[in-house]
Every structure is written in structure tokens, then in C-alpha cells.
Amino acid sequence: MTRIVIDAMGGDFAPAQQVLGCVQALKQDKDIYLILCGDETQIKKELSQYDYDKDRLEIVHTTEVIGMEEIPTKAVKTKKDSSTVVAFRLLKEDKADGLVSSGSTGAVLTAGVLILGRIKGVSRPALCPIIPNYRGSGTFLCDCGANLECKPINMAHFAVMATAYAQAAYGIENPKVGLLNNGTEEHKGLPLHQESNAMLSKMDGINYVGNVEGREIMYSDVDVIVADGFTGNIAMKAIEGCAKSIGAILSSEFKRNFWTKLRAIFTLGIMKKVKKRMDYEACGGAMFLGLSKTVVKGHGNSKARSFAASILQAANAVRGGMVEKIKAMVDEVNAKQTAETNGEA
Amino acid sequence: MTRIVIDAMGGDFAPAQQVLGCVQALKQDKDIYLILCGDETQIKKELSQYDYDKDRLEIVHTTEVIGMEEIPTKAVKTKKDSSTVVAFRLLKEDKADGLVSSGSTGAVLTAGVLILGRIKGVSRPALCPIIPNYRGSGTFLCDCGANLECKPINMAHFAVMATAYAQAAYGIENPKVGLLNNGTEEHKGLPLHQESNAMLSKMDGINYVGNVEGREIMYSDVDVIVADGFTGNIAMKAIEGCAKSIGAILSSEFKRNFWTKLRAIFTLGIMKKVKKRMDYEACGGAMFLGLSKTVVKGHGNSKARSFAASILQAANAVRGGMVEKIKAMVDEVNAKQTAETNGEA
Numbered sequence: 001m002t003r004i005v006i007d008a009m010g011g012d013f014a015p016a017q018q019v020l021g022c023v024q025a026l027k028q029d030k031d032i033y034l035i036l037c038g039d040e041t042q043i044k045k046e047l048s049q050y051d052y053d054k055d056r057l058e059i060v061h062t063t064e065v066i067g068m069e070e071i072p073t074k075a076v077k078t079k080k081d082s083s084t085v086v087a088f089r090l091l092k093e094d095k096a097d098g099l100v101s102s103g104s105t106g107a108v109l110t111a112g113v114l115i116l117g118r119i120k121g122v123s124r125p126a127l128c129p130i131i132p133n134y135r136g137s138g139t140f141l142c143d144c145g146a147n148l149e150c151k152p153i154n155m156a157h158f159a160v161m162a163t164a165y166a167q168a169a170y171g172i173e174n175p176k177v178g179l180l181n182n183g184t185e186e187h188k189g190l191p192l193h194q195e196s197n198a199m200l201s202k203m204d205g206i207n208y209v210g211n212v213e214g215r216e217i218m219y220s221d222v223d224v225i226v227a228d229g230f231t232g233n234i235a236m237k238a239i240e241g242c243a244k245s246i247g248a249i250l251s252s253e254f255k256r257n258f259w260t261k262l263r264a265i266f267t268l269g270i271m272k273k274v275k276k277r278m279d280y281e282a283c284g285g286a287m288f289l290g291l292s293k294t295v296v297k298g299h300g301n302s303k304a305r306s307f308a309a310s311i312l313q314a315a316n317a318v319r320g321g322m323v324e325k326i327k328a329m330v331d332e333v334n335a336k337q338t339a340e341t342n343g344e345a
Numbered sequence: 346m347t348r349i350v351i352d353a354m355g356g357d358f359a360p361a362q363q364v365l366g367c368v369q370a371l372k373q374d375k376d377i378y379l380i381l382c383g384d385e386t387q388i389k390k391e392l393s394q395y396d397y398d399k400d401r402l403e404i405v406h407t408t409e410v411i412g413m414e415e416i417p418t419k420a421v422k423t424k425k426d427s428s429t430v431v432a433f434r435l436l437k438e439d440k441a442d443g444l445v446s447s448g449s450t451g452a453v454l455t456a457g458v459l460i461l462g463r464i465k466g467v468s469r470p471a472l473c474p475i476i477p478n479y480r481g482s483g484t485f486l487c488d489c490g491a492n493l494e495c496k497p498i499n500m501a502h503f504a505v506m507a508t509a510y511a512q513a514a515y516g517i518e519n520p521k522v523g524l525l526n527n528g529t530e531e532h533k534g535l536p537l538h539q540e541s542n543a544m545l546s547k548m549d550g551i552n553y554v555g556n557v558e559g560r561e562i563m564y565s566d567v568d569v570i571v572a573d574g575f576t577g578n579i580a581m582k583a584i585e586g587c588a589k590s591i592g593a594i595l596s597s598e599f600k601r602n603f604w605t606k607l608r609a610i611f612t613l614g615i616m617k618k619v620k621k622r623m624d625y626e627a628c629g630g631a632m633f634l635g636l637s638k639t640v641v642k643g644h645g646n647s648k649a650r651s652f653a654a655s656i657l658q659a660a661n662a663v664r665g666g667m668v669e670k671i672k673a674m675v676d677e678v679n680a681k682q683t684a685e686t687n688g689e690a
Binding site: 148 | 478479481490493494525527534535558559560561562563564565574575576578579580581582583584585586587588589590591593594595598599612615618619622623
């Protein structure tokens with residue numbers, strides 16, 4: 001049984017959607033056990049509406065909640081009985097194998113590093129969402145905002161961590177890795193990107209294909225795209241805005257008059273399929289890579305379906321041995337790096 | 346008569362599509378005069394297929410072409426009789442008021458700075474494309490790749506140049522200006538963005554609304570978005586890839602079988618409207634802001650319609666007095682900056 005601890009109070013629609021997401025996840029995956037941290041009365045009230053396997057769910061009562069606007073370090077240090085902090089503590093104490101929270105990103109990042117801790121050798125943990133692409137699969141974009149200022153060694157770690165994640169949780173055997181840059185030629189980018197490209201080119205254990213441009217996040221056969229957190233964050237949100245805009249334009253054109261509305265009915269099925277292929281809610285949340293256990297950060301506005309997907313995502317990463325894989329791969333990168341620095345390579 | 350000089354040999358489909366674009370532009374705008382630089386025989390052969398106002402078009406024969414893969418500085422310095430270099434020389438010698446090229450971006454940037462020259466006081470010229478947005482208008486994204494490494498004063502100049510452009514060429518009276526950042530709060534971003542936000546907040550003459558996130562490029566009411574060239578480039582191309590992917594998915598779903606194809610016929614009109622609202626070819630090219638005259642860089646893969654739009658765009662910027670407006674606004678920014686440095690403000 002894979003044990004996932006849940007921050008039931010984090011998110012715009014918590015705990016209602018989080019609880020329903022847990023119920024759905026329990027139905028979809030018979031091999032998970034869930035520990036819900038949060039206000040027991042509220043959680044029980046939500047649970048009372050549903051039919052679920054009571055043997056695979058427990059509640060750990062907590063009295064505090066970290067709000068979206070709070071200063072992360074302060075909140076994590078002072079709100080010891082918050083659902084987020086308690087969930088991370090249970091994970092640290094080995095009461096669970098993985099964690100899912102759709103609370104404040106800053107609080108999750110901070111609790112992850114301060115309470116749970118990093119994998120030894122990982123310079124910087126990173127956030128890795130999956131962006132739906134035209135192939136109908138997803139592109140792993142790492143980092144998307146955990147680290148604004150990066151060094152080449154951080155980028156190298158992002159590359160192996162996302163590779164290990166794609167392999168362990170999604171069974172992608174030899175994921176193609178690209179570096180997000182303003183052109184494909186070797187000399188492109190700021191010094192950070194030039195040096196990172198040079199370092200990635202020499203690395204073993206990853207399938208590095210070189211620099212890739214912004215359009216390749218969605219329109220290419222590259223599986224993993226490495227980015228400094230600032231650029232990754234902007235790119236991810238630019239794509240979100242584009243998809244949202246096209247959706248809004250489509251919908252407004254179909255609603256223009258009686259005839260266009262009639263046509264909308266005819267194409268409803270097709271539009272639903274398109275939406276499904278572009279649906280990043282179904283992809284779950286962003287994996288927080290580099291921590292000593294599996295942590296998934298769900299969207300702040302997660303609804304039940306998306307939250308359930310995040311839970312299954314965490315369970316799959318645990319079962320695939322993602323953390324152990326990252327550990328082994330990062331060790332190898334660091335050993336080679338040390339050897340090179342010492343002039344042995 | 347607004348005189349536009351054309352680099353007829355630059356672009357993937359040159360000179361055929363460039364020449365046709367010129368013919369279309371002459372039809373759409375009776376007040377422009379075009380000077381086409383390029384191989385006379387080829388241009389005449391293309392022109393012979395069309396009906397156009399011969400009194401408003403002349404050819405300046407050139408013998409060389411700068412390829413897309415050439416090193417820009419070397420090419421501009423050695424290929425003195427290339428269509429690009431000759432076009433810029435004519436512009437510099439006041440034989441024309443504006444220039445359009447869909448040749449290599451690097452060569453256009455280099456020729457712009459080396460042959461034509463910057464507006465006095467502009468620290469860095471910048472590329473400013475117009476990204477279609479959900480409102481059905483466009484967002485001016487400046488810079489998109491002319492300057493990878495930027496300082497706050499460069500960003501301040503981008504803001505005023507794009508504002509002047511939006512006002513002069515598109516009649517947007519008081520364009521809203523935002524700074525592309527990883528969050529809207531003041532402390533967000535790298536030091537560059539924090540300092541730029543502080544500087545932009547204190548500036549007169551622009552309608553600054555603060556930090557904006559990636560999704561706001563297409564999904565907001567902000568008209569001008571200021572970015573360092575690296576981030577702007579990635580964001581622009583990420584959006585391009587997203588739109589392309591959604592288009593590909595839509596088209597594949599409609600082509601799936603007989604029934605979906607039938608439905609496609611019913612919705613053809615609607616899809617065309619959506620495409621039109623998202624069509625960045627119709628927006629023309631990217632304005633190269635900060636040069637002493639109007640220069641438009643068309644897409645390398647410009648077809649006639651897009652090239653014609655770039656010509657009209659250049660003509661409108663000339664008529665709206667864009668360069669003079671930029672000059673005045675940059676002078677004001679610099680004067681205030683000097684005063685502050687000297688402790689007078």
C-alpha cells in the first residue's frame with residue numbers, strides 16, 4: 001500500500017474539493033492509503049456525503065491553516081499545527097511515502113526544504129509541471145519558479161531530476177532533454193545558458209538534444225525542457241494565457257448568434273476531445289523534485305478531479321522509485337563534476 | 346507620399362512573396378511609394394505577372410544577398426551591395442522614410458545600428474512584435490530578443506519606445522504598460538526586474554500598471570509589456586508553439602473520420618473567424634524601435650499578405666511621427682534620470 005499524506009486545507013476550494021479528490025483517488029487506485037491533515041469536523045462533514053473505503057483513509061486533526069498571502073518562511077516556522085506543516089512532519093517521520101498539497105507554493109517549497117529536507121547532493125530543488133503538448137502527451141518543464149537565479153550545476157540537476165521523474169512515474173524510457181534558450185545554435189543565450197548547454201552536452205545518463213526554443217515546449221518531440229526558474233515560470237504562464245485566450249475566443253465565436261450556437265452543438269464532441277488533449281488539470285500538479293520524498297504541488301485552484309490526479313501522480317512516482325533514481329543520478333553527475341574540477345577527467 | 350524602401354531579397358520566399366506583398370500594399374494604400382532593392386531581373390519577372398501603379402514603385406538593382414545563416418556583423422560589413430545593406434543606405438541618405446525587411450534578424454539589427462544609427466539617447470534599440478490577444482487587438486511585447494542582457498534604464502527606454510509606437514502607429518492614446526515578471530508583487534523577480542519595476546513606477550509619460558505575469562501577455566487589458574530580450578523571446582515563441590499546437594490538434598480532430606469532417610464544414614466559418622482573431626501575420630512584423638528611422642522586421646517566412654501588412658505598418662508609424670515621439674520621450678526620461686543622479690530630484 002502506497003501511503004500519501006494530504007494537506008486537506010490548502011487551496012482555493014479546500015477542504016471540499018480536496019476531500020472529494022481523495023474519495024475519487026481511492027476509487028481509481030486500490031493500492032493507496034490516504035492520511036488527511038486538516039480540520040477534522042470539516043473533513044468529516046465533507047466525507048459524510050460520499051461512499052468510500054474507510055479502511056484506506058485516516059484523518060489527522062490540525063488547528064491552523066497557512067493562507068495564500070502569508071510570508072512562507074514565517075508561516076512555516078510559526079504555524080506548527082497547520083495542515084501543511086503537520087503533513088510534512090508526518091512525511092519526514094516516515095508515516096507516509098508521498099505528499100500532496102494545493103496550498104501556497106511558497107509554503108510548500110519552504111516546508112519541503114525546512115521540514116523534509118533535500119536529497120543529499122541536490123543543489124536546488126525544483127518545480128516541474130507537465131505542459132500538455134500537441135502529441136497528446138506532456139512536456140516536463142523544470143524549473144518553473146522555485147529558483148529564479150540559477151547556476152549551470154543547478155540546471156544539470158534539473159535535467160537529471162526531470163529525467164528520473166519521467167522515467168519513474170511515467171515509464172518514458174529515454175526522455176529527450178532540451179535546454180530552453182532563445183535559439184538552437186550553441187552560442188545562443190546568456191552566459192548561464194551557454195555554460196549550461198556545454199555542461200549538459202557532456203553529461204552521461206541523459207538524452208540531451210541541445211538548445212530548444214520556446215515554441216518547442218508544446219510543439220516538438222522533446223520530453224524534458226530545462227529552464228532557469230524565472231524563464232520557466234514566464235513560459236508556463238504565457239502558454240496558460242494563450243490557451244485561455246483561444247478558449248475564450250472559440251467560445252465567444254460559437255455564442256455569437258443562433259446559427260453559430262447551433263453549430264456549436266454539432267461540434268461539441270470534437271471540442272471536448274480537443275479540450276481533453278489540452279487539459280493540464282488531468283496531468284495533476286507540479287512535482288517538487290529534489291526533496292528526500294515525493295511531493296506534488298497541486299494547482300491552487302484545484303478541483304477534485306485535478307487533486308485526484310495529483311494523488312495518483314504522487315503514488316506512481318513513489319512506486320517507480322523516483323527519489324532513489326534521482327539520488328543515484330545526481331550522485332553520478334556530482335562525482336563526474338568533482339573529477340573534472342580535480343582534473344582527473 | 347510616404348516612401349518605404351524594401352529589402353526584396355530577404356526571407357524564405359524572397360523575392361516572389363515580397364514583390365507580391367509590395368503589389369498588394371500599393372493597392373491597399375494609395376499614399377505610399379516603394380523602392381525595391383534586389384536583383385532587377387528577378388524582381389521584374391515577378392512584377393510582370395501583376396497589375397500595379399508603376400509610378401509608385403522603383404527598383405534599385407543589387408547584386409548580393411545576405412543569407413539567414415551568415416554571421417550578421419561580417420555579412421553587413423562585407424556585402425556592401427546586398428539588398429539589405431543598400432536598403433539601409435538609402436534610408437540613411439534620406440531617399441526613404443521607412444524600411445521593411447524580412448531577412449535575417451541579426452543582419453537587420455546590425456545594419457540598423459551600424460548603417461542607420463540609433464536615436465540619440467536611446468541606450469539599446471529593441472524588437473517589438475505585436476502578439477494577438479483575446480480582446481481581438483494586440484499586445485506590444487518589447488524587447489523580444491535584440492538585447493539579452495538588460496539594465497533598468499534599457500527597460501525604461503523599452504517602455505517609452507513601445508508606448509510611443511502604440512500611440513503613433515495605432516492611435517492607442519494612453520497604452521497600459523506592464524513589466525513581465527514571475528508575480529505581481531513588488532518584491533518579485535530578479536534584481537533587474539525589482540529595480541526596473543521601481544524605476545518604471547516613478548516614470549512620467551507612461552501609464553505603468555506594475556508587474557504582470559506571463560498569462561497577461563494574451564489574457565489581460567495591458568497594451569505594452571516590457572521584457573528583457575531573453576525572456577521576451579522565450580515568451581513570444583512559447584505562445585507561438587501553443588497556438589500552433591492547438592491549431593494542429595483542432596485540425597486533427599476534425600479530420601478524424603467522415604462525420605467529423607462533415608462537422609468541420611459546418612464550422613468552417615467560425616474557425617476562420619477564430620483564426621483571423623489570432624492571426625499574427627495580419628499584425629505585420631516586429632518594429633525595430635530606437636533607430637533614427639522607422640524599420641520593420643517582417644517574419645522570415647513572410648508570405649505576401651504578411652509582408653504587405655509590414656509595409657503598411659511602417660507607413661503608419663512614419664505618418665504618426667513615431668521616431669520624433671520616441672526621441673522626445675526618451676529625452677525626458679534621460680533628463681529626469683540625470684537630475685536624480687545629480688540629486689536634484
